[in-house]
Amino acid sequence: MSPLLRFEDVALRRGGRLLFEGLDLELGAGDALQVAGPNGSGKSSLIRLAAGLLHQERGRIERLPLALADDALALDRELPLKRALSFWGRPVDGATDALGIAHLSDVPVRMLSSGQQKRATLARVAASGAPLWLLDEPLNALDRDGAERLERLIRAHLGTGGAVLAASHQPLPGKWRRLDLQP
Amino acid sequence: MIRALIARDLRRGFSGPAWLPIAFFLLVATLVPFAIGPDAQLLGRIAPGMLWIAALTAALLPIERLVEPDRADGVLDQLALHGVAEESSVLAKIVAHWLSFGPLLLIAAVPASALLAMGPDVLARTEIALAIGTPGLAALAVAVAALTAGLPRGGALAGLLLLPLAVPLLIFGASASSGTSGPMLLEAAISLLLTAGSPFVAGAAIRAART
Numbered sequence: 014m015s016p017l018l019r020f021e022d023v024a025l026r027r028g029g030r031l032l033f034e035g036l037d038l039e040l041g042a043g044d045a046l047q048v049a050g051p052n053g054s055g056k057s058s059l060i061r062l063a064a065g066l067l068h069q070e071r072g073r074i075e076r077l078p079l080a081l082a083d084d085a086l087a088l089d090r091e092l093p094l095k096r097a098l099s100f101w102g103r104p105v106d107g108a109t110d111a112l113g114i115a116h117l118s119d120v121p122v123r124m125l126s127s128g129q130q131k132r133a134t135l136a137r138v139a140a141s142g143a144p145l146w147l148l149d150e151p152l153n154a155l156d157r158d159g160a161e162r163l164e165r166l167i168r169a170h171l172g173t174g175g176a177v178l179a180a181s182h183q184p185l186p187g188k189w190r191r192l193d194l195q196p
Numbered sequence: 197m198i199r200a201l202i203a204r205d206l207r208r209g210f211s212g213p214a215w216l217p218i219a220f221f222l223l224v225a226t227l228v229p230f231a232i233g234p235d236a237q238l239l240g241r242i243a244p245g246m247l248w249i250a251a252l253t254a255a256l257l258p259i260e261r262l263v264e265p266d267r268a269d270g271v272l273d274q275l276a277l278h279g280v281a282e283e284s285s286v287l288a289k290i291v292a293h294w295l296s297f298g299p300l301l302l303i304a305a306v307p308a309s310a311l312l313a314m315g316p317d318v319l320a321r322t323e324i325a326l327a328i329g330t331p332g333l334a335a336l337a338v339a340v341a342a343l344t345a346g347l348p349r350g351g352a353l354a355g356l357l358l359l360p361l362a363v364p365l366l367i368f369g370a371s372a373s374s375g376t377s378g379p380m381l382l383e384a385a386i387s388l389l390l391t392a393g394s395p396f397v398a399g400a401a402i403r404a405a406r407t
Contacts, residue, residue, distance in 0.1 A: 064273075065277075066273055066277075079277065085269055085270020085271075087273070089208070100200060102197060102278070137274075
């Protein structure tokens with residue numbers, strides 16, 4: 014079976030600085046990989062590289078359809094949450110329910126707290142139907158309940174043959190393979 | 197997705213002060229007679245040029261809101277991940293931007309023509325010239341907005357960048373309004389070039405600006 018994401022000998026340079034080189038990684042169905050490392054070690058850049066938003070200096074990257082949740086909200090602030098999420102073209106009820114924000118469907122996005130906004134970006138990923146999830150600092154602004162809901166979602170996603178690549182400087186709940194980046 | 201994007205951008209365009217570019221357009225048309233004096237013949241002669249300058253500034257007014265908010269908020273990134281090419285999202289923005297000021301501007305040109313003592317013939321030609329030229333203006337505005345997105349004081353820089361690029365359209369648009377068909381063909385050619393080229397320029401700019 015082909016992997017959902019594969020890096021072969023990848024090097025990335027940002028702003029004249031070599032963030033990493035010779036990086037190999039492979040995510041198959043059911044794999045969860047945490048990218049760890051101190052601030053500035055290139056975790057977010059690795060995620061954006063995996064998403065195809067940045068381009069590697071060397072090496073090869075293969076990827077299946079994916080969904081990304083990072084710090085950017087990408088939801089229209091003036092719309093109610095459900096309409097804003099629906100813009101991305103997928104039914105969102107299951108995902109908002111799983112993340113505990115279904116009761117906020119009619120609340121404008123700009124009124125949400127930062128934790129609720131984080132849940133909304135995660136709900137977009139959960140609703141995307143993409144086999145590969147890329148999560149950049151998924152625990153930022155989440156409370157304990159949010160973290161537990163996220164963990165359940167991730168387990169369910171892995172159970173159905175998906176894969177998750179998450180960047181985080183803090184330990185993520187559950188079982189993860191780890192990739193440490195050096196500054 | 198493209199249709200949804202146009203609808204969204206249009207809704208956002210009209211949710212802000214959508215009347216502002218048009219109010220600006222009429223304001224210029226109102227001020228010109230005060231500045232030039234009430235000589236109807238002189239006013240009638242410079243009126244098409246004045247309307248063109250007013251149209252240019254109307255297209256320029258919302259330039260800071262065209263691309264930068266979506267870049268900063270990750271909407272452009274998410275669109276790319278949803279398989280929408282940058283060029284397509286830019287095209288949607290051009291369509292939405294034109295729809296938000298073009299038709300209104302064509303209507304506002306009628307009262308403006310009265311203020312500037314324009315004859316009905318000249319008004320008709322000016323309307324046609326504006327209808328041909330404003331899509332080019334909209335495309336240029338979106339391309340410049342994409343080029344300056346993410347830069348500090350991008351709005352001021354966008355104005356400086358846009359004005360010289362709009363000069364050919366202005367020259368031929370204004371002379372098409374006052375007579376022969378030669379300038380109108382040239383105006384149409386320039387407008388077409390801007391409309392067709394801008395999505396590629398803006399798409400490349402958006403990709404290059406990613407960090």
